[in-house]
Each structure stands twice: as C-alpha cells, then as structure tokens.
Amino acid sequence: MIRVLIADDQQLVRMGLRMLCDSADDMVVAGEAADGRQAVELAGRLAPDVVLMDLRMPGLDGTAATERTLAARPETRVLALTTFGDDDHLYPALAAGACGFLLKSAPPGELLDAVRRAAAGETPFSREILGRLVERAVSARPETDPGDLTPRERQVLALVAAGLTNQEIAARLHLGVTTVKTHVAALLAKTHCPNRIRLAVFAVRAGLGPG
Numbered sequence: 001m002i003r004v005l006i007a008d009d010q011q012l013v014r015m016g017l018r019m020l021c022d023s024a025d026d027m028v029v030a031g032e033a034a035d036g037r038q039a040v041e042l043a044g045r046l047a048p049d050v051v052l053m054d055l056r057m058p059g060l061d062g063t064a065a066t067e068r069t070l071a072a073r074p075e076t077r078v079l080a081l082t083t084f085g086d087d088d089h090l091y092p093a094l095a096a097g098a099c100g101f102l103l104k105s106a107p108p109g110e111l112l113d114a115v116r117r118a119a120a121g122e123t124p125f126s127r128e129i130l131g132r133l134v135e136r137a138v139s140a141r142p143e144t145d146p147g148d149l150t151p152r153e154r155q156v157l158a159l160v161a162a163g164l165t166n167q168e169i170a171a172r173l174h175l176g177v178t179t180v181k182t183h184v185a186a187l188l189a190k191t192h193c194p195n196r197i198r199l200a201v202f203a204v205r206a207g208l209g210p211g
Contacts, residue, residue: 002119003030005048007039007065008081009057013104017052020108027115036060043069043076049119051078053098055089063089067096077118082129090129094197100124101197123196127163130200149190154208156183160196161203 004027006017014032021027030046033039037060043051051069055062066078080098082089083105090101102114103126114124149157152173159169166184170177184196193199 002027002050002115003046003048004028004115005031005033005039005042005046005051007033007036007042007051007057007062008054009034010054013054017111020111021115024112024115027112036062036065039065040068040072044072047073047076049077050115051076052081052115053078053093054081055093056083061089063092063096066093066098070097077121079114079118079124094195099195101129102126103128122166125163125197130163130197149187153183153187153190156180157187157199157203158208160184160187161200161208163200 004021006014006021006029008014008017011034014034018029018032021029030048031042033042035057039051039053039057039062040060042048051066053062053066053069057065060068062080066080069076069078077099078097080089080093080101081104082093082101083103093101099118100114100123102111102124106114106126110126117124155173156169159172164172166177166180169175170180173180184199187193187199188195191199191202193202
C-alpha cells in the first residue's frame with residue numbers, strides 16, 4: 001500500500017486529491033498539510049512513501065519544504081505539483097530533490113500513475129513540463145559533451161529527452177523493458193545525472209534530444 005501525504009494550501013485541491021487517491025486500491029492518504037511547515041512536520045511523523053507537494057504555499061513554500069523533508073527522510077519521494085505558469089519554481093524544486101513534476105491539470109489516471117511510478121523509484125513528469133525545462137536549460141547553458149556512449153545508449157537518451165517512458169522506449173526500439181532500464185541506469189551513471197529529468201536536459205544540451 002502506497003502511503004501518500006497531500007500538501008496544498010487550497011482545501012478544495014486537497015479534497016480532490018484525497019478522493020482521487022482514496023479511489024485507488026493500492027493507495028492510502030496518510031495525512032494532509034496546508035502549508036510547507038506542516039508538510040515537513042507530517043512527513044517526518046507519518047513517514048509517507050510519496051508526498052504530493054504544491055510548490056506555491058504561504059510561509060514555507062514547496063521547494064523549501066521538499067529540501068527539508070528529504071534532508072530529514074531521504075527515502076521519501078516528493079512529487080511536485082505545478083501550474084502551467086510555474087516555471088520559476090521548477091529548477092529550484094528539482095535542485096531540492098523533487099523526483100518528478102506533474103501539472104495540476106493532469107488527468108486523474110496520469111496523476112495516479114505518477115504516484116505509483118514515484119513510489120517505485122521512477123521519475124514521473126508531464127511532458128509539457130519536461131519540454132519547458134529542456135528549452136530553458138538549452139537557452140541558458142552551454143552544450144555538454146555526451147562522452148563515451150554507445151550508439152544504443154544515444155538512441156535511448158534521445159527518447160528519454162523526448163519524454164518517453166521505459167515502456168514506450170522499449171516498444172520504439174523493439175527492446176525489453178528490463179533492457180531499457182539497464183540502459184537508463186548506465187546513462188545516469190555515465191553522465192552523473194541524479195535523475196531522469198536531469199538526464200533529459202543533459203541530452204538536449206549535448207545535441208541528442210528533440211529540438
């Protein structure tokens with residue numbers, strides 16, 4: 001059972017997220033927080049598997065709450081919830097340790113899938129958000145040397161940058177999902193990227209991604 005903590009300053013949003021999580025047989029809502037400080041306190045006390053963290057909250061915002069939560073309990077997975085115009089918060093939240101990003105307008109099924117993927121150690125994100133992260137990184141930073149990558153690793157890296165999941169990459173390249181996971185793990189190690197989102201940014205800066 002996946003234990004979820006919901007952190008959002010809007011009560012209606014918290015209610016909607018609770019109802020959604022409660023509708024899933026493999027999830028239980030461990031608690032709700034109305035601001036960042038309460039989110040940090042409850043995360044330490046309730047030990048959730050996944051925190052759905054709003055980035056804009058009064059007092060202590062979601063980015064600072066993410067950093068404090070993970071400093072106290074690194075095994076917690078923080079999934080940041082953003083609005084479409086929240087770009088200024090994305091990179092700070094990524095640096096703070098958020099494992100993924102999801103638009104608040106995401107369909108219910110996508111949100112539930114993201115919670116499951118976060119709990120499983122993956123890095124779920126909305127493709128729209130990934131595209132903006134990559135575009136911003138490319139315009140702000142110099143190109144990166146992709147290093148000693150095999151032709152297959154370069155193929156997988158380009159598809160990661162395009163926002164494809166492991167299952168989608170496997171289907172595109174006619175590989176097993178386990179093989180794709182092995183390639184992604186090797187890419188993370190070779191590029192020294194801590195997660196899939198940074199790997200996607202790396203790919204585009206190295207000229208191996210879309211655009």
